Amino acid sequence: xxxxxxxxxxxxxxxxxxxxxxxxxxxxxxxxxxxxxxxxxxxxxxxxxxxxxxxxxxxxxxxxxxxxxxxxxxxxxxxxxxxxxxxxxxxxxxxxxxxxxxxxxxxxxxxxxxxxxxxxxxxxxxxxxxxxxxxxxxxxxxxxxxxxxxxxxxxxxxxxxxxxxxxxxxxxxxxxxxxxxxxxxxxxxxxxxxxxxxxxxxxxxxxxxxxxxxxxxxxxxxxxxxxxxxxxxxxxxxxxxxxxxxxxxxxxxxxxxxxxxxxxxxxxxxxxxxxxxxxxxxxxxxxxxxxxxxxxxxxxxxxxxxxxxxxxxxxxxxxxxxxxxxxxxxxxxxxxxxxxxxxxxxxxxxxxxxxxxxxxxxxxxxxxxxxxxxxxxxxxxxxxxxxxxxxxxxxxxxxxxxxxxxxxxxxxxxxxxxxxxxxxxxxxxxxxxxxxxxxxxxxxxxxxxxxxxxxxxxxxxxxxxxxxxxxxxxxxxxxxxxxxxxxxxxxxxxxxxxxxxxxxxxxxxxxxxxxxxxxxxxxxxxxxxxxxxxxxxxxxxxxxxxxxxxxxxxxxxxxxxxxxxxxxxxxxxxxxxxxxxxxxxxxxxxxxxxxxxxxxxxxxxxxxxxxxxxxxxxxxxxxxxxxxxxxxxxx
Ligand code: RUQ
Ligand code: CUA
Numbered sequence: 097x098x099x100x101x102x103x104x105x106x107x108x109x110x111x112x113x114x115x116x117x118x119x120x121x122x123x124x125x126x127x128x129x130x131x132x133x134x135x136x137x138x139x140x141x142x143x144x145x146x147x148x149x150x151x152x153x154x155x156x157x158x159x160x161x162x163x164x165x166x167x168x169x170x171x172x173x174x175x176x177x178x179x180x181x182x183x184x185x186x187x188x189x190x191x192x193x194x195x196x197x198x199x200x201x202x203x204x205x206x207x208x209x210x211x212x213x214x215x216x217x218x219x220x221x222x223x224x225x226x227x228x229x230x231x232x233x234x235x236x237x238x239x240x241x242x243x244x245x246x247x248x249x250x251x252x253x254x255x256x257x258x259x260x261x262x263x264x265x266x267x268x269x270x271x272x273x274x275x276x277x278x279x280x281x282x283x284x285x286x287x288x289x290x291x292x293x294x295x296x297x298x299x300x301x302x303x304x305x306x307x308x309x310x311x312x313x314x315x316x317x318x319x320x321x322x323x324x325x326x327x328x329x330x331x332x333x334x335x336x337x338x339x340x341x342x343x344x345x346x347x348x349x350x351x352x353x354x355x356x357x358x359x360x361x362x363x364x365x366x367x368x369x370x371x372x373x374x375x376x377x378x379x380x381x382x383x384x385x386x387x388x389x390x391x392x393x394x395x396x397x398x399x400x401x402x403x404x405x406x407x408x409x410x411x412x413x414x415x416x417x418x419x420x421x422x423x424x425x426x427x428x429x430x431x432x433x434x435x436x437x438x439x440x441x442x443x444x445x446x447x448x449x450x451x452x453x454x455x456x457x458x459x460x461x462x463x464x465x466x467x468x469x470x471x472x473x474x475x476x477x478x479x480x481x482x483x484x485x486x487x488x489x490x491x492x493x494x495x496x497x498x499x500x501x502x503x504x505x506x507x508x509x510x511x512x513x514x515x516x517x518x519x520x521x522x523x524x525x526x527x528x529x530x531x532x533x534x535x536x537x538x539x540x541x542x543x544x545x546x547x548x549x550x551x552x553x554x555x556x557x558x559x560x561x562x563x564x565x566x567x568x569x570x571x572x573x574x575x576x577x578x579x580x581x582x583x584x585x586x587x588x589x590x591x592x593x594x595x596x597x598x599x600x601x602x603x604x605x606x607x608x609x610x611x612x613x614x615x616x617x618x619x620x621x622x623x624x625x626x627x628x629x630x631x632x633x634x635x636x637x638x639x640x641x642x643x644x645x646x647x648x649x650x651x652x653x654x655x656x657x658x659x660x661x662x663x664x665x666x667x668x669x670x671x672x673x674x675x676x677x678x679x680x681x682x683x684x685x686x687x688x689x690x691x692x693x694x695x696x697x698x699x700x701x702x703x704x705x706x707x708x709x710x711x712x713x714x715x716x717x718x719x720x721x722x723x724x725x726x727x728x729x730x731x
Contacts, residue, residue: 126567134558134570136163144522145584146535147202147216148556151577154197156218156229161522161533161583164558164572172227172236173197173220180661180672181236184679190239198222201318201580203255203262205301209323209409209527213589215301216582217262219252226253226262226294228301231589233674240303244377245272246290251316251332253294256361257323261306262294263361265332269313273377283341287313290381291332291359291391307368307380309391312444313339314355315348318402318467321361323527324409326427328362331412333400349418353395353451355443356403356414358430363389385445392434393448396423402467402518406476407527411456411491413476415465421458422465422478424492429454457494459502461487462509467580469521471561472529475507479516479536485509486519486536486559488566510566512557514540521561522583530585534559534566537578545573554578593656595676602678604648609633616643625649627660627673629700632693635708638719643685645710650678661696664710672697688714 136142142160150157154174158167174196175182182191197220205215216229225241226249243249248267255262269287271278278286288310295306319332337354340347367373367387373380384391396403400423402415412425430449432438438453464482470491471477478487488508490498498504518537522530541555553573560567597607606612606624612633614623621639625632627649639645651660651673662671662679671679695706711718 130567130569133560133567134162134164136160136165141586143586144530144533145586145589146520146581147204147584148520148535148537148574148578148581149199149202149218150575151200151579152196152198152222153575153577154199154220156199156202156216157574157578158234159556159572161535162558162569164535164556164570166572166574168234170229170234170236172199172218172229173223173225173239177670178672180670180679183668183670184681186680187236190236192239194223194225196222197225197227199579200250201253202582203253203525204582204584205259205296206255206526207258209257211523211526211582211584211588212259213584215259217253217255217303219249219264221248221250221267224249226264226303228303230301232592233595234591238301238303240294240305243292243294243305244379245274245308245381246292247274251319252292254319254321254330256321256330257327259296259298259301261361262296262303263319263321263330263359264292264294265311265316265319265357266290267315267317269315272310280341283313284339287341289313289316291316291357292379293361293364305379307364307373307382308376309359309364309382309384311357311384311391312446316357317400319357320403320405320412320525322405322409322412322427323407325431326405326409326412328360329427330359330361331403331405331425332357332359333396333403333414335399335401335417349399351398353397354399355393355448356396356400358392358394358449360390363387391446392430393443393446394425394430394454395440395448395451397421401465402479404468404470405525406470406491407472407524407529409527413468413478415467415478417464417466417481419458420463420465421460422468422476422489423458424456425454426456426492429456456492457499457502457505459489459505461489461506466516467518469519469524469534470529471521471531472523472527473531475561477519477521477534477561477566479512479519481515481517481539483509484514484516484538485511486516486534486566488561508565510559510568512536512538512568513544513555513571514538514542518578518580520581520583522585525582530583532560532562533583534561535581535583537581539577541573544571593675594654595674597652597654597676600650600676600678602648602650604680605650605678606648607650607652614638619643621645623647625662627651627662627695627706628653629658630695630702630706632662632695632706632708637708637710638713639685639710640713640718641685641688641715643712644682645685646680646682648678648680649673651675658699659697660699660706662693663696664693665691667691669693670696685712688712 144161171181250267252264291309293306314334315336322329336348462483653675
């Protein structure tokens, strides 16, 4: 039916566009073609997942491509009542004392530099953490951090070719170890930054801090990891090579070139194994001045931002925020310069590679180049914050003619609305990009949407890059604030639709009525409940003031979509159990009364009837006080 419904839509759209919208710069023919390109008819499905970071919302959003429709929110660093995240004991423990995070750069796990569909890692710029989302259930399973000796986890999370490590670099420098105080006036002497290798368990995905590399107090910015010829290496831009600590917009933008980091992470791992590190706050730290071969610098103009390795692993492109060009490093030349010691001096004992020896060219893409992505066909796409467009250009090797005038390598520009930050090309950071779609994540939506008052959303735009010329197809709006994103082909993963009963290893899970009930031991009261359409068993919990109440609820459904919630009136308790899942909350009972609890998730025609009572008697009163120790009251 796909064709029929598309033709119908085409007719409707043509009719609508003929009736008005004369202001649009898109011709009638294109409107129809564009609409069809992103149209996913009712009952049909998108072809790709778009995982985009939710910035300071602390979450990850999942949309479909080509429809750009938001499908779910995956809560990560902030409580999210919609899925009960941050209310049950397990997720509360993961969040710790924090109720927000600042998610910037999601990274899909890789095997041999291809997405393997296992995990999605995201960083928290604000509280120096990394989280792991499992793509089997689209849930957050681990939050690591705050990472020791590391402040402002922005240059992250960059994954290595076989997901050996998540590599991170600090945005901010502070006196180390954390907790030490020095005057910011002594910034150059007292402050330091850090590059961290977060080790990922190849079976479970469990992360732990592996090692760190001490750096001068530059503000490390964006980076990426190598592959192919650059296998084992990673790259970060920096701003503030000036090492300013105040009036940063002036004082940190003085130099024409800043120093980017070229890190041999395999050499770092080896150095740690050989005992060449010193411990700080429980982490082996490498001083790269004393362990040659781990860290090099390359000058890049000016206050650069993104630094992206192409699918072949040979070209590394830096966006020169304040310079109207991208700089293309040739990794083979980087390697040769290291081997031949073609240095132009050093900074605190770290060799600076000679610019002319490693740079293939500066491509005049326009104003405010930030990030670059690749289609795997030899083309690069750069987001332009100031020019507010996406620029398509040709990677080397360039013809003699192009080399003479690299303007000739710039092939196409498409306006974006407005001020694009990140952009993502499907699969750009793998050896085999899918290539077809590009999503521009724009910082300013500038009132292109219906008026929603002064709090404005961000916008995302879908661009078709399959032809010679880019084509703007569709736009949508998003909660604040997408930074980077990853695109994964839907057919590459098979998420679970329920948690199978036999996989539920929770010791407090109950599946039969006989195992449910309320038991008391001293003032510890434990309730084990089942939830199924449309009742809780038991639907009454008796306790008394002063009790410690623990409630485990198992959703014993094995049917897709049959989700139950557990909301407890006036106690700030809100759990949501997916089919086959057990969740737990714990509270100290402080006030007497009868408190209804109810299912929050509309599950059946009798959903509204899915309710019960927590009866909190005064101390020494009611059946709660007489229940024998360890006894289980059944109903
Ligand atoms: S940064 S807009 Cu946080 Cu990724 Cu470049
Ligand atoms: Cu269960 Cu509503």
